[in-house]
Amino acid sequence: MPNLKTAAVHTMTNKPWALAECCDAYVNAGIGGISVWRNVIEPIGITEAAKIVRGSGLKVPALVRGGFFPGFEPPVRDAAIDDNKRCIDEAAAIGAEMVVLVVGAVVGMSLEDARKQVAEGISRVIDHAAANKVKLAIEPLHPMYAADRSCINRMKEARLCCEQVQSPWLGIACDVYHVWWDPDLEREIALAGANGTLFGFHVCDWRANTRDLLNDRGLMGEGCIDIKMIRSWVEHAGFKGLNEIEIFSTEKWALDQNSYLEQIKRAYVEHV
Protein backbone atom coordinates (compact mmCIF):
# COMPACT_ATOMS: atom_id res chain seq x y z
CA MET A 1 0.00 0.00 0.00
CA PRO A 2 1.69 3.19 -1.16
CA ASN A 3 2.15 6.19 1.10
CA LEU A 4 0.74 9.52 -0.13
CA LYS A 5 4.24 10.95 0.06
CA THR A 6 5.07 8.76 -2.97
CA ALA A 7 2.38 10.53 -5.02
CA ALA A 8 2.41 13.72 -7.05
CA VAL A 9 -0.73 15.27 -8.50
CA HIS A 10 -0.90 17.02 -11.88
CA THR A 11 -2.51 20.44 -11.63
CA MET A 12 -4.70 19.48 -14.60
CA THR A 13 -6.29 16.82 -12.39
CA ASN A 14 -7.82 19.68 -10.38
CA LYS A 15 -8.35 21.95 -13.37
CA PRO A 16 -10.69 24.38 -11.55
CA TRP A 17 -7.91 25.30 -9.10
CA ALA A 18 -5.22 27.92 -9.61
CA LEU A 19 -1.60 26.96 -8.90
CA ALA A 20 -1.59 28.29 -5.32
CA GLU A 21 -4.81 26.41 -4.50
CA CYS A 22 -3.29 23.20 -5.84
CA CYS A 23 -0.12 23.64 -3.79
CA ASP A 24 -2.00 24.40 -0.57
CA ALA A 25 -4.39 21.49 -1.05
CA TYR A 26 -1.70 18.95 -1.88
CA VAL A 27 0.47 20.03 1.06
CA ASN A 28 -2.52 19.82 3.44
CA ALA A 29 -3.41 16.40 2.01
CA GLY A 30 0.06 15.05 2.78
CA ILE A 31 0.82 14.45 -0.89
CA GLY A 32 4.49 14.41 -1.82
CA GLY A 33 4.60 16.34 -5.06
CA ILE A 34 3.02 18.40 -7.80
CA SER A 35 3.41 18.31 -11.56
CA VAL A 36 2.66 21.66 -13.07
CA TRP A 37 0.84 22.35 -16.32
CA ARG A 38 1.77 25.50 -18.18
CA ASN A 39 -1.81 26.77 -18.23
CA VAL A 40 -1.60 27.53 -14.47
CA ILE A 41 1.65 29.44 -14.93
CA GLU A 42 0.37 31.56 -17.80
CA PRO A 43 -2.05 33.84 -15.83
CA ILE A 44 0.47 34.66 -13.04
CA GLY A 45 3.81 34.55 -14.84
CA ILE A 46 6.80 32.33 -14.20
CA THR A 47 8.36 34.41 -11.38
CA GLU A 48 5.24 34.25 -9.23
CA ALA A 49 4.67 30.59 -10.19
CA ALA A 50 8.20 29.65 -9.16
CA LYS A 51 7.76 31.44 -5.83
CA ILE A 52 4.53 29.53 -5.11
CA VAL A 53 5.86 26.13 -6.11
CA ARG A 54 9.22 26.46 -4.38
CA GLY A 55 7.55 27.89 -1.28
CA SER A 56 5.26 24.87 -0.99
CA GLY A 57 8.07 22.44 -0.30
CA LEU A 58 6.44 19.95 -2.69
CA LYS A 59 8.63 17.88 -4.97
CA VAL A 60 8.12 18.71 -8.66
CA PRO A 61 8.54 15.74 -10.97
CA ALA A 62 7.38 17.47 -14.13
CA LEU A 63 6.37 20.53 -16.04
CA VAL A 64 3.76 19.63 -18.65
CA ARG A 65 4.17 19.96 -21.55
CA GLY A 66 6.63 20.51 -24.37
CA GLY A 67 6.85 18.72 -27.70
CA PHE A 68 4.79 19.11 -30.89
CA PHE A 69 7.94 19.08 -33.00
CA PRO A 70 6.76 17.96 -36.48
CA GLY A 71 5.55 20.40 -39.11
CA PHE A 72 5.60 20.59 -42.90
CA GLU A 73 7.29 23.99 -42.97
CA PRO A 74 10.68 24.77 -41.35
CA PRO A 75 9.36 27.95 -39.62
CA VAL A 76 6.74 25.81 -37.84
CA ARG A 77 9.46 23.47 -36.61
CA ASP A 78 11.68 26.39 -35.58
CA ALA A 79 8.84 27.90 -33.55
CA ALA A 80 8.45 24.57 -31.75
CA ILE A 81 12.15 24.61 -30.87
CA ASP A 82 11.83 28.10 -29.37
CA ASP A 83 8.77 27.09 -27.40
CA ASN A 84 10.45 23.96 -26.05
CA LYS A 85 13.43 26.01 -24.90
CA ARG A 86 11.08 28.39 -23.05
CA CYS A 87 9.40 25.37 -21.53
CA ILE A 88 12.76 24.08 -20.30
CA ASP A 89 13.49 27.51 -18.80
CA GLU A 90 10.17 27.43 -16.96
CA ALA A 91 10.87 23.93 -15.67
CA ALA A 92 14.22 25.10 -14.31
CA ALA A 93 12.55 28.10 -12.70
CA ILE A 94 9.98 26.05 -10.77
CA GLY A 95 12.52 23.33 -9.95
CA ALA A 96 10.86 20.62 -12.06
CA GLU A 97 12.90 17.50 -12.63
CA MET A 98 11.65 17.00 -16.19
CA VAL A 99 9.60 18.39 -19.04
CA VAL A 100 7.04 15.93 -20.38
CA LEU A 101 7.00 15.83 -24.18
CA VAL A 102 3.83 15.20 -26.17
CA VAL A 103 5.82 14.85 -29.34
CA GLY A 104 3.24 15.80 -31.97
CA ALA A 105 1.88 14.44 -35.25
CA VAL A 106 0.56 16.10 -38.39
CA VAL A 107 -2.34 14.96 -40.59
CA GLY A 108 -0.92 14.13 -44.01
CA MET A 109 2.58 13.29 -42.75
CA SER A 110 3.44 9.63 -42.20
CA LEU A 111 4.05 8.66 -38.59
CA GLU A 112 7.49 7.45 -39.62
CA ASP A 113 8.44 10.83 -41.08
CA ALA A 114 6.96 12.58 -38.06
CA ARG A 115 9.11 10.43 -35.75
CA LYS A 116 12.21 11.52 -37.69
CA GLN A 117 11.25 15.16 -37.15
CA VAL A 118 10.68 14.47 -33.45
CA ALA A 119 14.16 12.99 -33.03
CA GLU A 120 15.60 15.97 -34.92
CA GLY A 121 13.63 18.43 -32.79
CA ILE A 122 14.70 16.82 -29.52
CA SER A 123 18.32 16.85 -30.71
CA ARG A 124 18.01 20.61 -31.19
CA VAL A 125 16.89 21.25 -27.60
CA ILE A 126 18.69 18.55 -25.63
CA ASP A 127 21.77 20.69 -24.92
CA HIS A 128 19.55 23.44 -23.58
CA ALA A 129 17.90 20.85 -21.32
CA ALA A 130 21.26 19.56 -20.11
CA ALA A 131 22.56 23.09 -19.47
CA ASN A 132 19.50 23.73 -17.30
CA LYS A 133 19.69 20.30 -15.64
CA VAL A 134 16.14 19.53 -16.79
CA LYS A 135 15.34 16.07 -18.14
CA LEU A 136 13.08 15.55 -21.17
CA ALA A 137 10.59 12.69 -21.00
CA ILE A 138 8.86 11.38 -24.12
CA GLU A 139 5.33 10.32 -23.21
CA PRO A 140 4.03 7.66 -25.61
CA LEU A 141 0.38 8.56 -26.26
CA HIS A 142 -2.45 6.11 -26.89
CA PRO A 143 -2.86 5.18 -30.58
CA MET A 144 -6.17 7.06 -30.60
CA TYR A 145 -4.07 10.25 -30.52
CA ALA A 146 -1.85 9.28 -33.47
CA ALA A 147 -3.59 11.52 -35.99
CA ASP A 148 -2.52 14.89 -34.63
CA ARG A 149 -1.02 14.63 -31.13
CA SER A 150 1.65 11.99 -31.02
CA CYS A 151 3.46 9.84 -33.58
CA ILE A 152 4.95 7.88 -30.65
CA ASN A 153 2.27 5.48 -29.42
CA ARG A 154 4.19 2.71 -27.71
CA MET A 155 7.09 2.46 -25.28
CA LYS A 156 9.07 0.85 -28.10
CA GLU A 157 9.04 3.90 -30.38
CA ALA A 158 9.96 6.09 -27.39
CA ARG A 159 12.90 3.78 -26.74
CA LEU A 160 14.02 3.94 -30.38
CA CYS A 161 13.93 7.74 -30.21
CA CYS A 162 16.02 7.72 -27.02
CA GLU A 163 18.51 5.36 -28.64
CA GLN A 164 18.78 7.72 -31.58
CA VAL A 165 19.32 10.93 -29.59
CA GLN A 166 21.65 9.29 -27.04
CA SER A 167 21.61 11.65 -24.07
CA PRO A 168 21.30 10.96 -20.35
CA TRP A 169 18.84 13.87 -20.31
CA LEU A 170 16.30 12.08 -22.54
CA GLY A 171 13.96 9.38 -21.27
CA ILE A 172 10.34 8.21 -21.10
CA ALA A 173 7.23 9.04 -19.08
CA CYS A 174 5.08 5.92 -18.89
CA ASP A 175 1.37 6.70 -18.43
CA VAL A 176 -0.78 3.63 -17.80
CA TYR A 177 -3.70 5.24 -19.66
CA HIS A 178 -1.75 5.24 -22.91
CA VAL A 179 0.12 1.96 -22.74
CA TRP A 180 -1.83 -0.50 -20.55
CA TRP A 181 -3.06 -2.50 -23.59
CA ASP A 182 0.44 -2.99 -25.09
CA PRO A 183 1.46 -6.68 -25.09
CA ASP A 184 5.12 -5.57 -24.96
CA LEU A 185 4.65 -3.29 -21.95
CA GLU A 186 6.38 -5.36 -19.26
CA ARG A 187 9.38 -5.97 -21.50
CA GLU A 188 9.68 -2.32 -22.54
CA ILE A 189 9.42 -1.08 -18.94
CA ALA A 190 12.24 -3.45 -18.00
CA LEU A 191 14.33 -2.19 -20.94
CA ALA A 192 13.69 1.43 -19.97
CA GLY A 193 14.79 0.64 -16.43
CA ALA A 194 17.94 -1.04 -17.68
CA ASN A 195 18.68 1.87 -20.04
CA GLY A 196 18.18 4.46 -17.31
CA THR A 197 15.37 6.08 -19.30
CA LEU A 198 12.38 5.40 -17.05
CA PHE A 199 11.87 9.00 -15.92
CA GLY A 200 8.18 9.17 -15.08
CA PHE A 201 5.18 7.02 -14.14
CA HIS A 202 1.64 8.37 -14.48
CA VAL A 203 -1.53 6.75 -13.15
CA CYS A 204 -5.26 7.02 -13.72
CA ASP A 205 -7.70 4.44 -15.15
CA TRP A 206 -9.43 3.51 -18.43
CA ARG A 207 -13.22 3.51 -18.09
CA ALA A 208 -14.83 0.56 -19.92
CA ASN A 209 -17.40 2.83 -21.54
CA THR A 210 -15.22 5.78 -22.35
CA ARG A 211 -17.46 8.63 -23.51
CA ASP A 212 -14.86 11.03 -24.80
CA LEU A 213 -11.41 10.59 -26.33
CA LEU A 214 -9.81 13.35 -24.26
CA ASN A 215 -11.56 14.11 -21.00
CA ASP A 216 -13.11 10.94 -19.65
CA ARG A 217 -10.30 9.29 -17.73
CA GLY A 218 -11.21 7.31 -14.66
CA LEU A 219 -9.99 7.61 -11.11
CA MET A 220 -7.73 4.69 -10.21
CA GLY A 221 -9.97 1.67 -9.59
CA GLU A 222 -12.82 2.89 -11.79
CA GLY A 223 -11.58 1.14 -14.91
CA CYS A 224 -9.88 -1.91 -16.34
CA ILE A 225 -6.18 -1.17 -15.82
CA ASP A 226 -4.23 -3.40 -13.43
CA ILE A 227 -2.29 -0.46 -12.02
CA LYS A 228 -0.73 -2.43 -9.15
CA MET A 229 0.75 -4.89 -11.63
CA ILE A 230 2.20 -2.17 -13.85
CA ARG A 231 3.54 -0.35 -10.78
CA SER A 232 5.27 -3.59 -9.72
CA TRP A 233 6.94 -3.77 -13.15
CA VAL A 234 8.02 -0.13 -12.88
CA GLU A 235 9.46 -0.62 -9.39
CA HIS A 236 11.13 -3.86 -10.44
CA ALA A 237 12.77 -1.83 -13.22
CA GLY A 238 14.30 0.40 -10.55
CA PHE A 239 11.98 3.41 -10.74
CA LYS A 240 12.35 5.59 -7.65
CA GLY A 241 10.31 8.65 -8.64
CA LEU A 242 6.89 9.79 -7.50
CA ASN A 243 3.79 8.20 -8.99
CA GLU A 244 2.05 11.03 -10.81
CA ILE A 245 -1.74 11.21 -10.73
CA GLU A 246 -2.97 12.69 -14.00
CA ILE A 247 -6.71 12.58 -14.66
CA PHE A 248 -8.53 14.60 -17.31
CA SER A 249 -12.24 14.33 -16.62
CA THR A 250 -15.06 16.70 -17.39
CA GLU A 251 -17.10 14.75 -14.84
CA LYS A 252 -14.52 15.12 -12.06
CA TRP A 253 -13.79 18.77 -12.80
CA ALA A 254 -17.47 19.49 -12.05
CA LEU A 255 -17.12 18.08 -8.51
CA ASP A 256 -16.18 20.01 -5.39
CA GLN A 257 -12.41 19.73 -5.74
CA ASN A 258 -11.74 19.28 -2.02
CA SER A 259 -14.05 16.25 -1.80
CA TYR A 260 -12.60 15.00 -5.06
CA LEU A 261 -9.07 15.21 -3.64
CA GLU A 262 -10.23 12.99 -0.77
CA GLN A 263 -11.45 10.46 -3.37
CA ILE A 264 -8.11 10.70 -5.15
CA LYS A 265 -6.24 9.98 -1.92
CA ARG A 266 -8.35 6.87 -1.22
CA ALA A 267 -8.04 5.68 -4.81
CA TYR A 268 -4.28 6.08 -4.69
CA VAL A 269 -3.89 4.13 -1.47
CA GLU A 270 -6.26 1.35 -2.60
CA HIS A 271 -5.53 0.93 -6.28
CA VAL A 272 -1.98 2.07 -7.09
Add this chain to the structure above:
Amino acid sequence: MPNLKTAAVHTMTNKPWALAECCDAYVNAGIGGISVWRNVIEPIGITEAAKIVRGSGLKVPALVRGGFFPGFEPPVRDAAIDDNKRCIDEAAAIGAEMVVLVVGAVVGMSLEDARKQVAEGISRVIDHAAANKVKLAIEPLHPMYAADRSCINRMKEARLCCEQVQSPWLGIACDVYHVWWDPDLEREIALAGANGTLFGFHVCDWRANTRDLLNDRGLMGEGCIDIKMIRSWVEHAGFKGLNEIEIFSTEKWALDQNSYLEQIKRAYVEHV
Protein backbone atom coordinates in the same frame (compact mmCIF):
# COMPACT_ATOMS: atom_id res chain seq x y z
CA MET B 1 -7.62 3.49 -59.50
CA PRO B 2 -9.77 0.62 -58.27
CA ASN B 3 -12.89 -0.54 -60.10
CA LEU B 4 -16.13 -0.62 -58.09
CA LYS B 5 -16.35 -4.34 -58.81
CA THR B 6 -13.39 -4.78 -56.43
CA ALA B 7 -15.42 -3.27 -53.58
CA ALA B 8 -17.90 -4.75 -51.13
CA VAL B 9 -20.01 -2.64 -48.80
CA HIS B 10 -20.91 -3.63 -45.24
CA THR B 11 -24.64 -3.36 -44.59
CA MET B 12 -23.80 -1.45 -41.39
CA THR B 13 -22.35 1.31 -43.58
CA ASN B 14 -25.92 2.00 -44.73
CA LYS B 15 -27.51 1.21 -41.39
CA PRO B 16 -30.91 2.79 -42.23
CA TRP B 17 -31.41 0.26 -45.05
CA ALA B 18 -32.85 -3.25 -44.76
CA LEU B 19 -30.96 -6.11 -46.39
CA ALA B 20 -32.98 -6.05 -49.63
CA GLU B 21 -32.47 -2.29 -49.99
CA CYS B 22 -28.72 -2.73 -49.53
CA CYS B 23 -28.57 -5.49 -52.16
CA ASP B 24 -30.60 -3.53 -54.72
CA ALA B 25 -28.60 -0.36 -54.18
CA TYR B 26 -25.19 -2.05 -54.38
CA VAL B 27 -26.16 -3.97 -57.54
CA ASN B 28 -27.45 -0.79 -59.18
CA ALA B 29 -24.29 1.04 -58.15
CA GLY B 30 -22.10 -1.54 -59.86
CA ILE B 31 -20.47 -2.59 -56.59
CA GLY B 32 -19.01 -6.10 -56.52
CA GLY B 33 -20.05 -7.41 -53.14
CA ILE B 34 -21.84 -7.12 -49.84
CA SER B 35 -20.77 -8.02 -46.31
CA VAL B 36 -23.77 -8.78 -44.17
CA TRP B 37 -24.25 -7.85 -40.52
CA ARG B 38 -26.44 -10.13 -38.45
CA ASN B 39 -28.77 -7.29 -37.41
CA VAL B 40 -30.23 -7.18 -40.96
CA ILE B 41 -30.84 -10.94 -40.93
CA GLU B 42 -32.57 -10.95 -37.56
CA PRO B 43 -35.88 -9.24 -38.58
CA ILE B 44 -36.45 -11.42 -41.68
CA GLY B 45 -34.87 -14.74 -40.72
CA ILE B 46 -32.01 -16.60 -42.34
CA THR B 47 -34.04 -18.34 -45.09
CA GLU B 48 -35.39 -15.08 -46.48
CA ALA B 49 -31.99 -13.38 -45.99
CA ALA B 50 -30.21 -16.14 -47.91
CA LYS B 51 -32.74 -15.86 -50.75
CA ILE B 52 -32.20 -12.10 -51.01
CA VAL B 53 -28.41 -12.24 -50.87
CA ARG B 54 -28.02 -15.19 -53.23
CA GLY B 55 -30.57 -13.69 -55.62
CA SER B 56 -28.60 -10.45 -55.85
CA GLY B 57 -25.61 -12.04 -57.53
CA LEU B 58 -23.31 -10.01 -55.26
CA LYS B 59 -20.18 -11.64 -53.88
CA VAL B 60 -20.28 -12.04 -50.10
CA PRO B 61 -16.89 -11.71 -48.43
CA ALA B 62 -18.17 -11.78 -44.85
CA LEU B 63 -20.86 -12.26 -42.30
CA VAL B 64 -20.29 -9.91 -39.34
CA ARG B 65 -19.82 -10.87 -36.60
CA GLY B 66 -18.90 -13.76 -34.36
CA GLY B 67 -16.45 -13.83 -31.49
CA PHE B 68 -16.75 -12.56 -27.90
CA PHE B 69 -15.24 -15.78 -26.56
CA PRO B 70 -13.80 -14.83 -23.13
CA GLY B 71 -15.85 -15.00 -19.96
CA PHE B 72 -15.15 -15.71 -16.29
CA GLU B 73 -17.73 -18.51 -16.07
CA PRO B 74 -17.71 -21.64 -18.28
CA PRO B 75 -21.44 -21.30 -19.15
CA VAL B 76 -20.73 -17.85 -20.60
CA ARG B 77 -17.98 -19.30 -22.76
CA ASP B 78 -20.18 -22.26 -23.79
CA ALA B 79 -22.93 -19.87 -24.87
CA ALA B 80 -20.40 -18.04 -27.04
CA ILE B 81 -19.45 -21.32 -28.71
CA ASP B 82 -23.10 -22.04 -29.53
CA ASP B 83 -23.59 -18.56 -30.90
CA ASN B 84 -20.47 -18.77 -33.06
CA LYS B 85 -21.65 -22.07 -34.51
CA ARG B 86 -25.00 -20.48 -35.39
CA CYS B 87 -23.10 -17.61 -36.95
CA ILE B 88 -21.12 -20.05 -39.10
CA ASP B 89 -24.38 -21.72 -40.16
CA GLU B 90 -25.80 -18.36 -41.19
CA ALA B 91 -22.63 -17.54 -43.13
CA ALA B 92 -22.93 -20.82 -45.01
CA ALA B 93 -26.60 -20.13 -45.70
CA ILE B 94 -25.97 -16.73 -47.32
CA GLY B 95 -22.83 -17.95 -49.09
CA ALA B 96 -20.40 -15.77 -47.13
CA GLU B 97 -16.74 -16.62 -47.51
CA MET B 98 -15.89 -15.85 -43.89
CA VAL B 99 -17.18 -14.90 -40.47
CA VAL B 100 -15.44 -11.87 -38.99
CA LEU B 101 -14.51 -12.37 -35.34
CA VAL B 102 -14.52 -9.54 -32.82
CA VAL B 103 -12.85 -11.74 -30.28
CA GLY B 104 -13.96 -10.12 -27.02
CA ALA B 105 -12.41 -8.89 -23.77
CA VAL B 106 -13.66 -8.75 -20.21
CA VAL B 107 -13.06 -6.03 -17.62
CA GLY B 108 -11.09 -7.56 -14.77
CA MET B 109 -9.47 -10.27 -16.90
CA SER B 110 -5.94 -9.66 -18.17
CA LEU B 111 -5.66 -9.32 -21.93
CA GLU B 112 -3.20 -12.19 -21.91
CA ASP B 113 -5.68 -14.53 -20.19
CA ALA B 114 -8.44 -13.33 -22.50
CA ARG B 115 -6.29 -14.17 -25.52
CA LYS B 116 -5.86 -17.70 -24.18
CA GLN B 117 -9.63 -18.07 -23.93
CA VAL B 118 -10.01 -16.71 -27.46
CA ALA B 119 -7.63 -19.32 -28.88
CA GLU B 120 -9.48 -22.00 -26.91
CA GLY B 121 -12.87 -20.76 -28.14
CA ILE B 122 -11.75 -20.64 -31.77
CA SER B 123 -10.35 -24.17 -31.44
CA ARG B 124 -13.79 -25.32 -30.32
CA VAL B 125 -15.55 -23.95 -33.42
CA ILE B 126 -12.92 -24.33 -36.13
CA ASP B 127 -14.06 -27.84 -37.18
CA HIS B 128 -17.61 -26.58 -37.54
CA ALA B 129 -16.27 -23.78 -39.73
CA ALA B 130 -14.27 -26.22 -41.86
CA ALA B 131 -17.23 -28.58 -42.22
CA ASN B 132 -19.28 -25.66 -43.54
CA LYS B 133 -16.44 -24.34 -45.71
CA VAL B 134 -16.62 -20.98 -43.92
CA LYS B 135 -13.39 -19.20 -42.98
CA LEU B 136 -12.97 -17.40 -39.65
CA ALA B 137 -11.19 -14.05 -39.69
CA ILE B 138 -9.84 -12.47 -36.51
CA GLU B 139 -10.20 -8.71 -36.76
CA PRO B 140 -7.64 -6.92 -34.58
CA LEU B 141 -9.49 -4.00 -33.00
CA HIS B 142 -8.02 -0.61 -32.13
CA PRO B 143 -6.46 -0.46 -28.64
CA MET B 144 -9.25 1.90 -27.59
CA TYR B 145 -11.53 -1.17 -27.64
CA ALA B 146 -9.26 -3.33 -25.46
CA ALA B 147 -11.32 -2.92 -22.29
CA ASP B 148 -14.39 -4.91 -23.33
CA ARG B 149 -14.45 -5.66 -27.06
CA SER B 150 -11.18 -7.14 -28.17
CA CYS B 151 -8.05 -8.42 -26.45
CA ILE B 152 -6.41 -8.63 -29.89
CA ASN B 153 -5.35 -5.12 -30.86
CA ARG B 154 -2.55 -5.61 -33.36
CA MET B 155 -1.95 -7.82 -36.39
CA LYS B 156 0.80 -9.49 -34.36
CA GLU B 157 -1.51 -10.92 -31.69
CA ALA B 158 -3.89 -12.08 -34.43
CA ARG B 159 -0.97 -13.87 -36.07
CA LEU B 160 0.07 -15.51 -32.80
CA CYS B 161 -3.49 -16.78 -32.34
CA CYS B 162 -3.52 -18.20 -35.90
CA GLU B 163 -0.18 -19.89 -35.25
CA GLN B 164 -1.62 -21.45 -32.12
CA VAL B 165 -4.84 -22.79 -33.66
CA GLN B 166 -3.14 -23.95 -36.88
CA SER B 167 -5.99 -24.30 -39.35
CA PRO B 168 -6.29 -23.20 -42.96
CA TRP B 169 -9.78 -21.96 -42.02
CA LEU B 170 -8.44 -19.33 -39.59
CA GLY B 171 -6.99 -16.01 -40.71
CA ILE B 172 -7.11 -12.24 -40.24
CA ALA B 173 -9.34 -9.36 -41.36
CA CYS B 174 -7.21 -6.22 -41.55
CA ASP B 175 -9.21 -3.03 -41.05
CA VAL B 176 -7.23 0.15 -41.65
CA TYR B 177 -9.23 1.97 -38.95
CA HIS B 178 -7.88 -0.31 -36.26
CA VAL B 179 -4.28 -0.83 -37.35
CA TRP B 180 -3.16 2.18 -39.41
CA TRP B 181 -1.04 3.54 -36.54
CA ASP B 182 0.90 0.29 -35.94
CA PRO B 183 4.62 0.67 -36.74
CA ASP B 184 4.74 -3.07 -37.52
CA LEU B 185 1.82 -2.99 -39.95
CA GLU B 186 3.68 -3.41 -43.23
CA ARG B 187 5.70 -6.30 -41.85
CA GLU B 188 2.68 -8.05 -40.34
CA ILE B 189 0.65 -7.71 -43.57
CA ALA B 190 3.53 -9.31 -45.47
CA LEU B 191 3.70 -12.13 -42.91
CA ALA B 192 -0.06 -12.71 -43.13
CA GLY B 193 0.23 -12.88 -46.89
CA ALA B 194 3.08 -15.38 -46.67
CA ASN B 195 1.16 -17.46 -44.11
CA GLY B 196 -2.01 -17.51 -46.21
CA THR B 197 -3.95 -15.82 -43.41
CA LEU B 198 -4.78 -12.47 -45.02
CA PHE B 199 -8.51 -13.13 -45.44
CA GLY B 200 -10.06 -9.66 -45.39
CA PHE B 201 -9.25 -5.99 -45.97
CA HIS B 202 -11.56 -3.26 -44.64
CA VAL B 203 -11.38 0.42 -45.49
CA CYS B 204 -12.70 3.69 -44.05
CA ASP B 205 -10.78 6.63 -42.53
CA TRP B 206 -9.76 8.04 -39.15
CA ARG B 207 -11.04 11.59 -38.61
CA ALA B 208 -8.45 13.86 -36.97
CA ASN B 209 -10.99 15.16 -34.48
CA THR B 210 -12.82 11.96 -33.72
CA ARG B 211 -15.91 12.83 -31.67
CA ASP B 212 -17.00 9.37 -30.63
CA LEU B 213 -15.15 6.11 -30.00
CA LEU B 214 -17.63 3.96 -31.91
CA ASN B 215 -19.62 5.81 -34.54
CA ASP B 216 -17.51 8.59 -35.98
CA ARG B 217 -15.52 6.88 -38.70
CA GLY B 218 -14.67 8.91 -41.77
CA LEU B 219 -15.34 8.22 -45.42
CA MET B 220 -12.13 7.33 -47.23
CA GLY B 221 -10.22 10.59 -47.82
CA GLU B 222 -11.76 12.43 -44.87
CA GLY B 223 -9.07 11.43 -42.40
CA CYS B 224 -5.39 10.75 -41.87
CA ILE B 225 -4.99 7.16 -43.10
CA ASP B 226 -2.85 6.55 -46.17
CA ILE B 227 -5.25 3.91 -47.52
CA LYS B 228 -3.56 3.62 -50.92
CA MET B 229 -0.27 2.77 -49.25
CA ILE B 230 -1.81 0.11 -47.02
CA ARG B 231 -3.75 -1.30 -49.99
CA SER B 232 -0.46 -1.56 -51.89
CA TRP B 233 1.02 -3.57 -48.99
CA VAL B 234 -2.04 -5.82 -48.94
CA GLU B 235 -1.90 -6.44 -52.69
CA HIS B 236 1.85 -6.96 -52.56
CA ALA B 237 1.14 -9.64 -49.93
CA GLY B 238 -1.03 -11.45 -52.48
CA PHE B 239 -4.49 -10.43 -51.31
CA LYS B 240 -7.07 -11.07 -54.04
CA GLY B 241 -10.33 -10.45 -52.16
CA LEU B 242 -12.73 -7.54 -52.32
CA ASN B 243 -11.94 -4.32 -50.44
CA GLU B 244 -14.69 -4.04 -47.86
CA ILE B 245 -16.09 -0.60 -47.06
CA GLU B 246 -17.12 -0.50 -43.41
CA ILE B 247 -18.06 2.88 -41.96
CA PHE B 248 -19.93 3.42 -38.69
CA SER B 249 -21.01 7.04 -38.56
CA THR B 250 -23.94 8.66 -36.84
CA GLU B 251 -23.37 11.64 -39.13
CA LYS B 252 -23.51 9.56 -42.34
CA TRP B 253 -26.46 7.46 -41.21
CA ALA B 254 -28.48 10.70 -41.00
CA LEU B 255 -27.85 11.45 -44.70
CA ASP B 256 -30.04 10.36 -47.61
CA GLN B 257 -28.49 6.94 -48.16
CA ASN B 258 -28.69 7.05 -51.96
CA SER B 259 -26.70 10.30 -52.12
CA TYR B 260 -24.34 8.91 -49.50
CA LEU B 261 -23.72 5.81 -51.63
CA GLU B 262 -22.70 8.13 -54.49
CA GLN B 263 -20.18 9.75 -52.11
CA ILE B 264 -18.93 6.32 -51.10
CA LYS B 265 -18.38 5.35 -54.74
CA ARG B 266 -16.37 8.51 -55.42
CA ALA B 267 -14.36 8.11 -52.21
CA TYR B 268 -13.55 4.51 -53.11
CA VAL B 269 -12.34 5.36 -56.60
CA GLU B 270 -10.31 8.37 -55.42
CA HIS B 271 -8.84 7.28 -52.08
CA VAL B 272 -8.56 3.47 -51.93
